Amino acid sequence: MTDTFLLDGVAVPFAPGQTVLQAALSAGRYIPHLCYHPEFRPHGSCKVCTVKANGRNATGCTLPAQAGLVVESETDELRALRQTLVQMLFAEGNHFCPSCEKSGNCVLQALGYDLGVMTAGFRHFFPDRPVDASHPDILLDANRCILCELCMRASREVDGKDLFAFSGRGLDKRLIVNAPSGRLADTNAELGDKAMEVCPVGAILKKRVGFAVPIGQRRYDKSPISEQALADAPRPNGLKGGGT
Amino acid sequence: MNAPAKPKLRVATASLAGCFGCHMSFLDIDERLFPLLDRVEFDRTPLTDIKHCGPCDIGLIEGGVCNAENVEVLREFRKQCRVLIALGACAVTGGLPAQRNHLDLGACLSEVYLTGQGMEHGLIPNDPELPLPLDKVHPIHEVVKVDYFIPGCPPSAEAIWTFLVQLLEGRAPALGHGLISYD
Numbered sequence: 538m539t540d541t542f543l544l545d546g547v548a549v550p551f552a553p554g555q556t557v558l559q560a561a562l563s564a565g566r567y568i569p570h571l572c573y574h575p576e577f578r579p580h581g582s583c584k585v586c587t588v589k590a591n592g593r594n595a596t597g598c599t600l601p602a603q604a605g606l607v608v609e610s611e612t613d614e615l616r617a618l619r620q621t622l623v624q625m626l627f628a629e630g631n632h633f634c635p636s637c638e639k640s641g642n643c644v645l646q647a648l649g650y651d652l653g654v655m656t657a658g659f660r661h662f663f664p665d666r667p668v669d670a671s672h673p674d675i676l677l678d679a680n681r682c683i684l685c686e687l688c689m690r691a692s693r694e695v696d697g698k699d700l701f702a703f704s705g706r707g708l709d710k711r712l713i714v715n716a717p718s719g720r721l722a723d724t725n726a727e728l729g730d731k732a733m734e735v736c737p738v739g740a741i742l743k744k745r746v747g748f749a750v751p752i753g754q755r756r757y758d759k760s761p762i763s764e765q766a767l768a769d770a771p772r773p774n775g776l777k778g779g780g781t
Numbered sequence: 782m783n784a785p786a787k788p789k790l791r792v793a794t795a796s797l798a799g800c801f802g803c804h805m806s807f808l809d810i811d812e813r814l815f816p817l818l819d820r821v822e823f824d825r826t827p828l829t830d831i832k833h834c835g836p837c838d839i840g841l842i843e844g845g846v847c848n849a850e851n852v853e854v855l856r857e858f859r860k861q862c863r864v865l866i867a868l869g870a871c872a873v874t875g876g877l878p879a880q881r882n883h884l885d886l887g888a889c890l891s892e893v894y895l896t897g898q899g900m901e902h903g904l905i906p907n908d909p910e911l912p913l914p915l916d917k918v919h920p921i922h923e924v925v926k927v928d929y930f931i932p933g934c935p936p937s938a939e940a941i942w943t944f945l946v947q948l949l950e951g952r953a954p955a956l957g958h959g960l961i962s963y964d
Contacts, residue, residue: 633880634963635870635934641964650961656873656930660923663875663882752964761958 542606544568551602558586558597561610562770567763568610569619571648572685573598574735575771577694580686583626585619585648620652627657631664631680632738638747639739641755645683646738647762669714671722674744675733682712682740692732700724700732712740789819790838790949793862794826797851798878798918799844801827802935803869807841809938820949824861834861839948841868842927845875846919850912859925864948868941870934870963872921879918886916929954933962 541548542557544566551560556579561568570586573579581599588597589609597610609615626632626645634640648654669677684703689712692700700721704713716723726733733741752758756765796804804827810817825834834840840862846852859865870876881889895903921927931944940960947954 627874631883632963633874633876635877636880637964646963649963650958653955653961655932655956655961656867656920656922656927658922661875661879661920663879663917665883758959 540602540604542602542604542608544608545611549602555602556598557588557590557595557600557602557606557608560602561597562766563772565767565770567767568597569648569652569763570598570766571623571644571683571737572687574687574690574737575769577687577690577735580690583622583683583685585622587615587618589615616652619648620654621658623649623652623654624657624659626683627654628659628661629664630662630683631666633680637681637739638742639681641750641752641758643739643757644737644762647757647765650757651761651763666711669719669721671720672726673722674728675721675726676742676744677712677714677721678740678742679712680740681738683738684710684712685737687735687737688712688732688741691735692730695731698725698730698732700726700730789822791824791836792821792826792839792841793824793834793837793858794828794841794868795834795843795854795858796827797842797844797854797872797921798847799869799871799876801843803843803872803933804828806933806935806938807868807941810942811938813942817945834858837862838864839945840865842866842872842921843868845871845878846915846921846924847878848912848914852915852924855921855925864928865925866929866931866944867921867927868931869936870932873930873932875918875920876934879920882917886914890914931956934964937962 539550541550544561549560549564549566558568558570558573568586568588572583573586579598581596584596586597587594590600591607623645627649632645634646637643640646666679668679689701692698700715702713702715703710705711713719714721714724728743733743794804823829824837825831834857840858842855842858842865846855867873871878875882890905894900894905931940933940937960940956940962943956943960944954
């Protein structure tokens with residue numbers, strides 16, 4: 538018999554080693570998430586996937602699934618928490634969607650839509666952040682970076698290049714390029730790198746493809762991220778799910 | 782004799798630091814303006830050219846706050862409107878005008894009016910009739926309390942219509958997939 542935990546009152550089966558978020562997605566149950574990527578080790582930094590497990594808040598992407606665990610996700614309290622996290626990310630950076638090439642394909646934006654975020658609410662920081670357009674094929678725009686570390690993880694673990702790192706603490710924390718000049722052009726970054734593909738927002742963009750797919754016909758224009766995440770989730774029997 | 786008609790709700794609109802795109806999108810509800818006009822009448826708005834806002838039920842604000850006049854108009858709306866709505870990206874986030882926020886205002890004015898190409902005899906406008914620009918451009922919720930937000934650049938006519946109908950019917954407005962848009 539397969540072990541299960543309870544997610545909002547419904548039994549969810551899991552394989553050994555799976556986290557609550559991985560098991561939920563495989564079982565066709567969506568938990569909102571942002572810095573989690575199925576191809577990388579969970580990181581647990583954005584906190585969007587926070588659930589209540591046996592009465593305590595925990596990030597669903599890092600919490601190992603255990604038999605008999607009682608997990609709450611779709612509650613007003615957690616929904617409000619997730620909305621606030623997304624709002625803070627919008628207020629902290631310069632996320633000007635009307636001029637962003639990533640609009641419609643952006644995970645942060647799609648989460649905002651799906652969670653019903655109508656405003657960032659807080660006082661906007663309008664930080665002064667650099668754009669690095671030095672590389673012939675890749676644009677690096679720190680205004681949109683949400684510090685999810687996916688590009689760092691991809692560059693280190695998949696590309697074996699270690700191109701990115703964080704510098705500073707707290708409000709000064711920022712993504713830097715691992716080159717004496719600090720410019721992407723002075724690294725061995727290439728268009729085909731995994732690191733250039735995983736950015737959930739518009740911080741790393743491939744040049745010269747900006748609006749090849751028009752606004753209105755993009756990934757999250759078609760269906761909300763909650764449906765797409767389930768459609769993309771790995772299923773135990775190898776079948777692709779179509780949402781539930 | 783017919784029963785007396787229900788009193789119409791009074792609606793006011795204004796464009797602060799905006800491009801009037803949200804007003805254009807509002808007009809894109811097209812023939813639905815007729816049923817809307819059965820339910821509402823307009824107070825201060827560019828559509829009536831009334832210059833000051835009387836007591837209203839709903840105020841729609843397009844654009845962020847970039848100068849002293851914007852602050853004055855916004856405060857008048859807040860005082861007079863029972864429900865105040867931020868309409869569109871600029872009112873909700875500061876939008877395009879707020880893209881100057883990481884720059885120094887004095888440097889911006891200098892470049893445009895003094896040091897830019899062909900500005901050898903330039904002058905920074907200082908007519909007392911001109912409202913003073915603010916140091917930074919603000920979303921309207923940073924200046925007054927805002928009851929509802931409709932994001933979008935501009936919000937689609939469908940989003941504006943859906944939102945207003947729910948509000949007029951006394952329901953809590955909610956926009957689903959395809960109607961919430963930040964661009």
